[in-house]
Amino acid sequence: MKKGLKKLMALGLVAVLAVGMAGCGSKKEEKASSAGATKIEQIKKDGKLIVGTSPDYPPFEFIISEDGKSKIVGADIELAQKFADKLGVKLEIKSMDFDSLLPALQSDVVDLVITGMTPDETRKKSVDFTDIYFTGKNGVIVKESDAGKVKSEDDLKKMKIGVQKGSTQEIYVKDQLKLTDYKALTSVPDLVMDLKNGNIDAVVLNDKVASINAGKYDGVKVVENLALTSGGDEELMAVAVKKGDNKELLAALNEEIKTLKDSGEYDKILANAVDQVSKEKK
Template sequence: MKNSKQLMLMFAMIMMIGILAACGTSNNDDSASNKESANGDGKKVLMMGTSADYPPFEYVETAKSDDIIGFDIDVARAITEKLGYEFKVKDIDFNGLVPSLENGTVDFVLSGMSPTADRKKTVDFSDIYYKSNHMIVTKADGEIKDVKDLNGATVGVQLASIQEGIAKDLKKDGIDLTIENRNRIPDIVQEIKAGRFDAAIIEDTVAKGYLADNSDLAGYVIDGKTKTEEAGSAIAFQKDSELTEKFNTELKKMMENGEMEKLILKWFSGETAK
């Protein structure tokens, strides 16, 4: 009888261990969106991917804190709050953002990204939430002042960016330029200042921040249209994500009620943000 009780007790313990193991397995989901709120308020946490080298869209003001701030961060905060989510930000090199969406490391990308046809093959996009132009950045005492002056020049662009596509379009159109890419915008600016790049193509809003802080640099807006489609920024999601429609609904409301305009004025008026 005693042995029988011991066997029953051992069997019960084995069953309990199995149940606990199964529970642990069922909660161990690699999807970024399954993370519990650190505040214990029951809200689902969404992981946002961004490349925090792109002021005033997303950047770190190191003199004040290590937090990532900027226009895109405020847009993400506004939308996720309205939808009842919390969000966290993961800093990733720009060329790694789409792969991070594909493998589930992040739930959405807000990083001044343009919805090109090539990107649409693997991820979905929201509506455009911000439009801008592009600028040639070069040394102030240089001879480059227009696209035609890029002939024979070494031009820096951010890896996997729409500006890289613009540079390739110019090359196809007969401008004999050498394209050099880097992961981060500050690296590109330093290459110009060091004389290793003759110029760079950078989004104008971002470029103006660097021009304000570097009197030895000059910028010239690129006139005319390029072959690169849909210039402007949109939010990227995994294919067929339910978040796309939800975010689009809130974006539309923000456009209509003036909330988006307020954020644009906050970050872009006077071009003082960097």
């Protein structure tokens, strides 16, 4: 009896071990299969596209209140939705500080970064970029009383400048204007309030963003006819993806960007976002 019982117990133990090993092997195979999938395949498998953005740069990304809840909207968010629709998945937006976005992309917290980002040479070393979806110019806002004081970059160099932390404008102010005593904040509204309070003399922003903020806040104005000739006269925007073998994903994104630009649909998206900002100010 005991001998037979021991034999049965031994057989049972072997069976349990076999099942456990099979399960372990199955998990390893699943993990290996997932690891071998391309980014676009993984996105489709997950059923969602996770996009990181810093929602303080209207009309590209900003926050509104809808039915008592905060909602992130803007031209970049609409662009992200177009990408999600193309891939046949849901869109999930993750909000974070501007300078936290690329680390989040590199660590797979997000699939894409769409936040009015310029594909400069420094960023290209750490992430890949799509084709350009927006080309604009940089602008400067100052107090209304100081509007006549800024006529050249030499005038800017004598002022305390504010920029969004990690932005292409910060690179321009630091590398082109050679300023060290500038102020970099994560939030554009905070920069405008510092300007109004006299903590800084001017804010360098994308020209559309500058115009919107000048219209939104009393006492500030866009400097007109100011030529930023030292590499600060143009701002390009592209979508960032994790560096590596993302050719299939980049091709899909670039195809959609081309379609939207060629058809004029992107211009409509941007115009609608500008209108939405205007409505929020009323």
